Amino acid sequence: MIQSLRVGERKILLNVVREVVKTHRIFFLIDGLDEIDGETDEAAELALDLARLLNVKVCTSSRPWPVFEDAFCQKPNLTxxxxxxxxxxxxxxxxxxxxxxxxxxxxxxxxxxxxxxxxxxxxxxxxxxxxxxxxxxxxxxxxxxxxxxxxxxxxxxxPNDLETLFTRIIDSLDNKKLHRARQYFGLLALHQHQYPDQDLTALALSFADEERLSFFISMPLGHLSDDEVDIRVGTMARRVESASRGLLEVVKSSSQRKSKVDYLHRTVVEYFKSDTLKDLPASKASIQKLPSDGFQKYLSRILLFAAQADEKLPEEDVRHAQIAEVLYQADLVGEELARFSATIPGKYTTAFSKILEATFESGH
Known part of the structure; x- marks a missing residue:
């Protein structure tokens, strides 16, 4: 609100508050004064003007910048x-x-x-x-x-500040770690784009993380045992932490099948939306984009649901659900094939056809 108010509008706001406090008391809780671009002095002045009014209490927070320390040094404060x-x-x-x-x-x-x-x-x-x-x-x-x-x-x-720390973490990744990090960050970004209302489970990512094409073709469809789930989720938790240097994490759930992969904190998400990454080398600035061979991971999405199928469904219903999901994923993959066809090795597109065949055969 403060960020969008011009000088005249701020005067109107103060006048409105003066009228309201004749019959009511008002408490303003203003978080993050330091996040107001270029108007920190005005923000501090407005907070002080509000606090001077009768029947008004103001509580505000900010980083310990000099402008705020000077403005509020005579006020009760808590570090x-x-x-x-x-x-x-x-x-x-x-x-x-x-x-x-x-x-x-x-x-x-x-x-x-x-x-x-x-x-x-x-x-x-x-x-x-x-x-x-x-x-x-x-x-x-x-x-x-x-x-x-x-x-x-x-x-x-x-570095002491988070943004610079995030940049340092990404810039410190060697080629091997960077390649793995791009796969995880890229798959998470792709999943959140396609399924904004669904979590990317660690179990699902464990299948997408398989390197052997033969695994996808020979993988039996059906439920995993609890021990198999525990092993896969535990392995992914360690891999994700190691590759992302802690910027991604596996958030454990009471059911390991529902443990999800997510950003460590919303500030990491905001960091990736900023322009800060552009100052890094191209390979690191594009850390949220799948590497060329990462498309294999995307193709494997057509089998991930096998690990996430509802445990309460009878086996025949699971197979029907799997086939329906394959058709849906195949449509998505088709769109991606059209976009990436120039960079996808032929063995991956061939493997995709084999995966479809194996899935349909297992459903009969």
Whole structure:
């Protein structure tokens, strides 16, 4: 609202509030003053003008920018990082405490291990998402038995703000990790575009992650056992975290079949919608686009529903549902084939035909 109000409109707003508070009390809760492009001074002034009115209370939040610290320094305030410091420290202790490497570090260098926790908590400035990503980075280093100087370098080199941190994470991916990350980010983006109301389950992604074309052709249609589901979901959770460096995660559900793949936080989604990626090399700026051989993954979508079929359906109904889904997926694949035909290896289009044949044969 504040962002769209011009000077004259703000005066009208204040006049309206003055009339309303003659008979009512008003509480304004304004979140994210720092997110108002180019009008931070005006936003702070409006918040102060509202707070000066009778029967009006204002609570606002922002990053600790100088413009806001100057404007509100005489007002009651609360610094979130001071409030959450102990919680963040506990989170870091718990997260690193799960690592055998950190337990070894505590035995060998107790003071440094304790100082490491304090450093992360202090540098976080109260941002839990930043802490979560940094803890994951340290866990990777501890698994690889990084030296103390290497662990310290991990902390020192990580930017404090999230956007720069996301860019650093993507830019740090080597070719192997980048290729896998593009497959996961690309499939998630493709799935959310085609099925905006459906989650991409980790179980579904586990099938799309199969590399062997023969697997899709010989795969038996039907239900998976709970043990098979647990193994596939657990494997995908580790692969997704490793490839995306924590920007994607598997969100566990009470039913492993419903555990889903999603972005770590909405700020990651907003980051991908911004123009920040354009400053990275082309291969990394296009991380949400499937690599050319990633189309094999898309073709495998015609079998993913086999793992997601309703457990309560009798087997014959499952087969009918599978065939119906194949027809629907085939139509989608046909559209993609027309768009990508110049870059798709012939073996994949041939495999697609074989998959269709195998599916229909199993349905009779």
């Amino acid at each position: 979130m990082q001071k409030l959450t410091q102990s919680d963040i420290k506990s989170y870091v202790e718990d997260g690193l405490g799960q690592s055998n490497g950190f337990l070894r570090l505590q035995k060998q260098h107790r003071d440094y291990a304790s100082g490491l926790i304090d450093q992360v908590a202090q540098k976080s400035a109260g941002v839990f998402l930043w802490v979560a990503l940094v803890v994951k980075s340290l866990q990777r280093g501890l698994r690889e038995d990084d030296r103390m100087v290497d662990l310290q370098q991990r902390i020192d080199e990580l």
